[in-house]
Every structure is written in structure tokens, then in C-alpha cells.
Amino acid sequence: MTGPAQIVRPYGDTTGDGRVQLSFTLPVPFGTPAERARAEGAAAQLAAKMGLEPAMVVHAKGMGPDFTFFIVYGRVAHLVDLSEVTVAEREFPLLSAAEVNLRIRAGLGRKLVVVGACIGTDAHTVGIDAILNVKGHAGEKGLEYYREIRVVNLGSQVEVPDLVERARAEGADAVLVSQVVTQRDAHISNAREMAGAFAAAGPDRPLLVVGGPRFDPAMTAALGVDKIFGKGTTPREVASYLVHALTPPLPDAAAAGDQDGLPEPAAGEPGAASHAGASA
Amino acid sequence: METGSAVTRRLSLDPAVVAAARDLARRAGQPIVEMARTHTTVSVERAVLRLAGLQGADDDGMPWVNRLTDAVREATGLEHGVALPAWDALRAGGYADLAALARDAAAGRVKFRIPGGADARDARAAATAALARGIGRIDAQRAARDQMIAATSEPPKPWIYLIVATGDIQEDIPQAQAAAREGADIIAVIRSTGQSLLDYVPEGATREGFAGTYATQENFRLMRAALDDVSRELGRYVRLTNYASGLCMPEIASLAGLERLDMMLNDCMYGIIFRDINPRRTFIDQRFSRQIHARAGIIINTGEDNYLTTADAVDAAHTVVVSQLLNEYFGKEAGLADGQLGLGHAFEINPAVPDSFLLELAHAQLVRELFPAAPLKYMPPTKHMTGNVFAGYLLDAFFNLCGVMTDQSILLIGMMTEGIHTPFLSDRDLALENVRYVREAAGRLGESFRPVPGGFIDQRAGQVLGESVELLRRICDDGLLNAIADGTFGITRRPADGGRGLDGVIEQADGYFNPAADILERPQEPLPPPAASPAALSEIGAKP
Numbered sequence: 027m028t029g030p031a032q033i034v035r036p037y038g039d040t041t042g043d044g045r046v047q048l049s050f051t052l053p054v055p056f057g058t059p060a061e062r063a064r065a066e067g068a069a070a071q072l073a074a075k076m077g078l079e080p081a082m083v084v085h086a087k088g089m090g091p092d093f094t095f096f097i098v099y100g101r102v103a104h105l106v107d108l109s110e111v112t113v114a115e116r117e118f119p120l121l122s123a124a125e126v127n128l129r130i131r132a133g134l135g136r137k138l139v140v141v142g143a144c145i146g147t148d149a150h151t152v153g154i155d156a157i158l159n160v161k162g163h164a165g166e167k168g169l170e171y172y173r174e175i176r177v178v179n180l181g182s183q184v185e186v187p188d189l190v191e192r193a194r195a196e197g198a199d200a201v202l203v204s205q206v207v208t209q210r211d212a213h214i215s216n217a218r219e220m221a222g223a224f225a226a227a228g229p230d231r232p233l234l235v236v237g238g239p240r241f242d243p244a245m246t247a248a249l250g251v252d253k254i255f256g257k258g259t260t261p262r263e264v265a266s267y268l269v270h271a272l273t274p275p276l277p278d279a280a281a282a283g284d285q286d287g288l289p290e291p292a293a294g295e296p297g298a299a300s301h302a303g304a305s306a
Numbered sequence: 307m308e309t310g311s312a313v314t315r316r317l318s319l320d321p322a323v324v325a326a327a328r329d330l331a332r333r334a335g336q337p338i339v340e341m342a343r344t345h346t347t348v349s350v351e352r353a354v355l356r357l358a359g360l361q362g363a364d365d366d367g368m369p370w371v372n373r374l375t376d377a378v379r380e381a382t383g384l385e386h387g388v389a390l391p392a393w394d395a396l397r398a399g400g401y402a403d404l405a406a407l408a409r410d411a412a413a414g415r416v417k418f419r420i421p422g423g424a425d426a427r428d429a430r431a432a433a434t435a436a437l438a439r440g441i442g443r444i445d446a447q448r449a450a451r452d453q454m455i456a457a458t459s460e461p462p463k464p465w466i467y468l469i470v471a472t473g474d475i476q477e478d479i480p481q482a483q484a485a486a487r488e489g490a491d492i493i494a495v496i497r498s499t500g501q502s503l504l505d506y507v508p509e510g511a512t513r514e515g516f517a518g519t520y521a522t523q524e525n526f527r528l529m530r531a532a533l534d535d536v537s538r539e540l541g542r543y544v545r546l547t548n549y550a551s552g553l554c555m556p557e558i559a560s561l562a563g564l565e566r567l568d569m570m571l572n573d574c575m576y577g578i579i580f581r582d583i584n585p586r587r588t589f590i591d592q593r594f595s596r597q598i599h600a601r602a603g604i605i606i607n608t609g610e611d612n613y614l615t616t617a618d619a620v621d622a623a624h625t626v627v628v629s630q631l632l633n634e635y636f637g638k639e640a641g642l643a644d645g646q647l648g649l650g651h652a653f654e655i656n657p658a659v660p661d662s663f664l665l666e667l668a669h670a671q672l673v674r675e676l677f678p679a680a681p682l683k684y685m686p687p688t689k690h691m692t693g694n695v696f697a698g699y700l701l702d703a704f705f706n707l708c709g710v711m712t713d714q715s716i717l718l719i720g721m722m723t724e725g726i727h728t729p730f731l732s733d734r735d736l737a738l739e740n741v742r743y744v745r746e747a748a749g750r751l752g753e754s755f756r757p758v759p760g761g762f763i764d765q766r767a768g769q770v771l772g773e774s775v776e777l778l779r780r781i782c783d784d785g786l787l788n789a790i791a792d793g794t795f796g797i798t799r800r801p802a803d804g805g806r807g808l809d810g811v812i813e814q815a816d817g818y819f820n821p822a823a824d825i826l827e828r829p830q831e832p833l834p835p836p837a838a839s840p841a842a843l844s845e846i847g848a849k850p
Contacts, residue, residue: 051731
């Protein structure tokens with residue numbers, strides 16, 4: 027493959043100069059002149075071991091009696107081979123709200139049911155609410171806004187057995203779980219526990235989707251889920267994925283009938299939009 | 307408690323509209339207060355036992371206050387309160403203390419009853435004496451705080467509020483002390499994220515938590531002692547904050563009073579909306595917990611900033627004001643002084659919105675003028691912290707600037723790595739450097755900050771106030787519980803009979819007896835002025 031260079035280096039102000047910047051803290055004192063010299067030397071040593079050669083310690087500051095903070099600029103020797111970069115490309119097209127609703131009507135002939143929850147000890151509903159609440163996120167309305175999606179938001183700290191039971195009772199097509207808390211990899215173990223519980227509950231399980239800022243989107247198989255969304259995911263991406271995964275493709279003719287944007291049932295009522303705000 | 311300094315008026319708010327807003331908040335809140343006066347909860351009753359000194363837990367870690375309350379509830383119900391049957395059994399069984407009674411009760415060896423006649427009078431007297439001693443300990447801690455402040459110093463406003471959250475109290479302590487040395491005036495220990503929905507308070511010093519450290523009496527005591535040490539070292543009183551919200555609000559409030567915490571997160575609707583805790587349970591627990599805070603001289607922090615973390619900070623600005631007015635009404639009804647109302651708000655407007663900083667100034671100044679004597683707690687940007695730490699550092703500087711220009715009382719320090727990870731040591735250090743620079747460079751800018759009457763900032767503040775009055779009117783018409791059930795505060799519908807903890811709500815019977823509430827409801831005699839005798843001070847600092 028020809029075209030842009032396949033081997034690149036970081037760019038400071040000149041092509042190929044390899045210059046980067048980093049900051050870190052070392053547990054060393056920065057008090058006496060001798061301590062300062064030793065601290066800066068320690069920072070330079072770390073930079074060298076990280077491949078910054080030469081490195082310049084441009085800032086060092088003692089933080090309390092035992093720690094020093096450094097900012098370092100340097101040149102890295104490493105090369106980046108673009109041909110070795112693998113990217114998980116989105117395997118589904120991004121649809122408008124009208125297209126999502128149309129695909130569900132045509133493909134399912136009923137509403138698509140989504141059950142959402144934060145599981146385990148995670149009480150941070152910010153992520154799941156941003157995807158589900160009408161209010162939405164990043165300028166996009168949440169799944170509750172889509173006429174053909176019925177949303178059941180179970181909220182925070184839902185027990186996995188309750189989630190499985192509720193998903194069954196609601197006839198969930200998809201289960202969305204958000205995990206913000208990551209201490210001791212709780213997000214990983216919680217997601218695995220959920221996937222295991224659904225697997226154990228029978229063959230006809232709903233689509234399992236997890237999301238959270240610290241998930242690796244490539245870990246679906248390891249977690250036993252169908253899809254992982256990372257930081258910055260918007261409701262529209264989730265809706266588009268659900269349609270892609272749960273409904274058959276549309277014949278071209280129908281898809282071409284690009285609808286006007288849907289009327290805005292929520293925003294049309296006085297105060298409705300701002301009320302959504304208070305729920306957070 | 308400070309009475310609040312005079313606040314500079316910078317906006318042309320209509321006093322009649324302000325008065326109407328307060329009146330509507332009172333009307334919306336009154337039926338809730340009536341409900342809270344006529345009901346109790348398992349956690350209120352457990353708080354009574356905690357105030358009477360019952361500590362410790364069984365071998366499974368279940369606190370004795372839970373075991374004893376459950377045993378009484380099973381035998382007699384809690385309609386008369388836990389105190390009457392408990393102190394009756396204490397006397398009848400000749401137990402040395404409540405712990406001994408609780409052990410026997412847990413083993414099913416105690417027959418509880420609702421005593422009558424002289425037995426009832428004796429039980430009441432014994433319980434009242436025990437609670438007077440317990441609340442006396444809270445009074446002593448309040449006096450100790452005053453003495454500590456007199457012996458060290460009161461830091462100037464805005465107070466710098468900083469969070470530690472390692473999960474391990476032994477790690478939290480050096481981090482908190484380091485933060486205080488770097489300039490933090492208030493240390494908040496964030497709780498383990500699971501705790502708000504636990505219907506008991508864990509015991510002892512804890513070293514494991516999820517995204518935070520469990521609130522326990524022993525953790526409270528350890529951290530307060532460590533901050534007393536560093537306060538003396540710095541000659542500046544460093545305050546300690548924790549979280550009362552959740553199913554154990556009254557108990558945690560009691561422990562906070564007993565262990566001299568200085569501020570507590572305590573919001574009137576946060577648990578309902580964000581944690582799906584039953585609305586009735588929340589409001590009943592909240593009232594008792596705020597009575598305790600009032601007595602303890604603790605400043606409450608309310609949670610309005612949360613509304614803006616997913617809501618649009620421009621569209622929902624008035625929901626913040628409405629919630630603040632409700633929090634103010636409920637707080638004052640429970641006995642809190644203006645100087646104890648740390649009403650919350652936040653700097654969360656999308657920086658891409660034109661004039662976003664002017665809008666922030668308008669909102670912050672509006673809140674400042676609506677609540678001139680309240681120690682307002684101003685929260686930094688979180689929602690629009692993108693991972694670009696350099697842009698985030700700039701946004702935090704603007705937040706700090708807005709805070710000093712509008713005389714905010716408490717600044718929670720923003721971290722440039724917000725949303726990326728729990729702060730590094732260096733993140734915290736840089737954040738404090740940021741606020742120090744703004745304070746020193748522009749701390750007096752407020753005296754020259756005069757928005758043009760009828761200009762953009764002035765008009766925007768008036769508009770938000772007007773929208774607040776409109777929303778309060780609707781809430782008054784619906785009733786607050788119905789409004790919450792209908793999703794007025796968001797799409798989250800929270801029916802009065804839904805959510806967690808409703809099974810712990812009990813309607814009071816005639817003759818309901820709560821000796822703690824009786825003492826707290828009595829108008830308080832003025833506390834003796836703080837006398838900073840050296841002997842008393844060494845007492846405060848003494849570690850058991």
C-alpha cells in the first residue's frame with residue numbers, strides 16, 4: 027500500500043524529531059540541593075529507560091516531604107508502524123432517530139424492549155442515564171426518546187438475579203449495563219457475572235451490552251457479552267447498534283424514504299425538557 | 307456558628323419574586339414535614355440507640371443496634387419507638403448496658419413489652435437520662451470544635467474542599483494530612499459506593515472499599531484525630547466531611563455528631579432521585595438527621611450539583627434553585643441555622659456554549675444573593691472534562707475565578723483528570739496550585755465586579771429565578787410526593803411507595819416515645835461561649 031508514510035515518529039515541531047512530553051511523580055524528596063539534584067537525575071533515568079533520549083527535566087516540584095513531580099520533554103527512539111495498528115471499526119451504520127424507529131417497526135413489528143441497569147455495588151447511574159434518559163447526552167436524546175424503543179431503567183445497584191428476572195418479565199430484547207466503578211476491576215467481574223447468569227438462565231437470552239469508561243471494546247468474548255461501548259458513546263450509537271443486531275436489514279426502497287425528523291413529543295410540552303434535567 | 311457575612315448585592319432581583327419563591331417552597335414542604343413528624347424509621351430508632359452509646363457488632367458484622375431494633379420490632383413493633391421497650395427490658399433484666407441487652411435479645415432471650423404505669427415512667431426516665439448524656443457528648447464535641455478553632459484559626463473563605471477516596475482509612479489519613487498541608491481547608495472522605503444502600507452502618511476501621519472508604523464511627527474518629535494533629539501543626543482548623551445520605555442517614559448523622567465531623571452531605575431529594583431510596587423513608591430520615599446536625603453545629607452540604615451532571619446546566623439551572631429552596635425550608639424547619647446550610651451548585655455549562663462564563667457568573671451570583679448567609683458549596687466542572695487535561699486545567703481556573711468573583715463559600719477543587727482516574731497525588735497538587743493562584747491573583751476582584759443592571763448577567767439571573775417560581779408553583783399544585791412520583795424531577799419517576807427502604811417506615815402510635823427527638827425538639831439553651839483553656843485543648847487532641 028502506497029500513500030502516506032507507514033513508519034512515523036512523534037512530531038514536536040519538525041518531521042521526525044520524535045519529541046514527546048510526559049509528567050510523573052517519584053517518591054523522592056526535593057528539599058536540599060543534593061536531594062534536588064538526585065531527584066532530577068532519577069527523573070532523567072526513568073525517562074531514558076522509557077526511551078526518551080535525550081530527555082530534559084523541564085520542571086520539578088516537591089510535593090510534601092516525600093514526593094517530587096516532574097515534567098519531562100525528550101526524543102523517543104521508537105518508531106510507529108501504522109501497518110501494525112489494528113482498529114475496531116464500527117460494524118454498523120449510524121442511523122437517525124427516524125431510521126431507527128422505521129427499522130424497528132418494519133423489522134420487529136413491535137417495540138424493541140431495552141432493560142438497563144447499573145449492577146453490583148455501582149451506584150453511578152450517570153452513564154446508563156445518559157444513554158437511556160430522554161435528556162440524553164452530547165446533544166443527542168436518550169433511548170427513551172425513540173418511539174419504538176421501550177426503556178425499563180432499573181437504576182443503580184441492581185442484583186444480577188433481579189436483572190435476569192426482570193429482563194425475562196419485560197421480554198427484553200437487549201440488556202444494557204453500565205459500570206463506572208473500576209476499583210479492583212469490579213467492572214470486569216460484574217460484567218462476567220451478569221453474562222454467566224444470563225447464559226445459565228436459558229438459551230434465549232437477550233442481547234447483552236455493557237458500557238463504561240474503562241472497558242476495552244475488544245473484550246466481548248472474554249466477558250461473554252455481545253457488545254462493549256467505551257467512553258464517549260452516544261445514545262444514537264447504541265440505538266443504531268441495537269437495530270443492527272436485532273432487526274433484519276431493510277429493503278433499499280424503504281430505507282430511501284428518508285423521513286422528516288420526528289416531532290419532539292417531550293420538548294413540545296412546556297417545561298418537559300428542563301424537568302428531564304433534574305433527574306440527572 | 308457564624309452568622310454569615312454581608313453579601314454584596316450585584317443583581318437587580320425583585321424582592322417580591324424572591325419572597326414568593328420562599329413561600330412556595332414552604333408550602334410544598336409543609337405536608338412532608340407533617341408526614342415526618344408522625345412517622346419513624348428503623349434507622350431513626352437505631353440512631354436513638356447509637357446516641358445512647360450502643361456500639362459494636364455481632365460475629366457477622368451486623369451492628370448491635372440493628373439486632374436490638376429488629377428484636378424489639380419483632381416483639382412489640384416500633385410504633386411506640388425502640389426506647390420504651392428497650393429500657394424497660396434493660397431495667398427488668400438488670401443488664402449492665404445496652405450491649406448486654408442486645409446480645410441476649412439477638413439470642414432470643416429477652417421478652418420485650420410496651421410497659422405501662424410506673425414501669426413506663428421508669429423506662430422513660432432511664433432512656434431520657436441516657437439520651438441526655440449522649441446528646442451531651444455531641445454538645446461537648448461542638449464546644450471542642452469551637453475551642454479548636456479558637457486555638458488554631460478559622461481559614462478565610464472560600465474554603466478549599468478536597469476529596470480523598472482510597473478505600474483504606476490508613477491510606478486516607480496521610481493523603482488527607484498532605485492535602486491539608488498543601489492548603490485544603492476541608493477534607494471529604496468519599497464513601498464506598500455501595501454504602502448508601504446498606505441498611506446498617508459497618509463497624510470498625512476499614513481498609514477495603516469501592517471508590518471510597520466506608521463511613522464508620524471508628525473511621526470518623528481516626529480521621530478527625532489525624533486532622534486535629536495537622537490543624538495544630540498548621541495553626542488552621544481543617545474540617546472533616548462525610549456523607550449522611552442513604553438508608554442510614556440518621557445513624558451516620560449521629561456518629562458524625564459524636565465524632566465531631568464538621569460537614570455532612572445531606573440532601574432532601576438526592577437519595578430518592580439518584581439512589582431510588584423510598585421518598586417517605588428519605589424525608590423522615592432526613593428530618594431527624596438534620597436535627598442532629600443542627601445540634602452538632604455541623605454544616606450540611608446539599609447535592610444540587612448532581613442535577614447538572616447529566617442535565618443541561620443552562621436548561622436545568624432553575625431546578626437547582628428550586629431544590630435549594632426546598633433544602634433551605636426543610637433544613638431550617640429541622641433547626642439548622644443559615645450558617646449551616648451549605649447549599650450546592652455547580653459550574654457545569656458546556657464551554658462550547660457562547661457566553662458560558664457569563665452564564666456561570668449569573669447562576670453563581672443568583673444563588674449567592676438568594677442565600678446570603680449560607681456557606682454555599684460550589685462544585686467544579688465534571689461533565690465537560692474531556693480527557694484533554696490541559697483544557698480541563700483551564701476550565702478549572704475559570705471555575706475558581708467564578709467562585710472568588712461571586713463570593714462562594716466552599717470551593718470543591720476540580721481535578722484536571724476528572725473522569726479519567728481517581729486523582730494522582732500530582733493532580734491534587736496542581737489543582738491546589740491553580741486555586742492558590744486564582745485566589746492570590748484575583749481574590750479581591752469581587753469588589754469591582756458589578757454586572758450592568760439589565761445587562762446579560764443581570765437578566766439571566768432574573769430569568770432563572772422566574773423559571774424557579776414557575777416550577778415551584780407546579781410542585782405546590784401537585785404535592786411534592788406526587789411531583790416526584792410523576793417524574794417532575796426528571797424522567798425518573800419515584801412513586802411514594804416505590805424504592806428501597808419503605809419496609810423500614812413506621813407510623814407512630816399514640817404514646818410514641820423518642821427521647822432523642824424530645825431533647826432535640828426542645829428549644830436549645832444557648833451554649834456556653836468557647837473557653838480555650840489549655841487543659842481542654844489537650845483533652846481534645848488526646849487519642850484514646
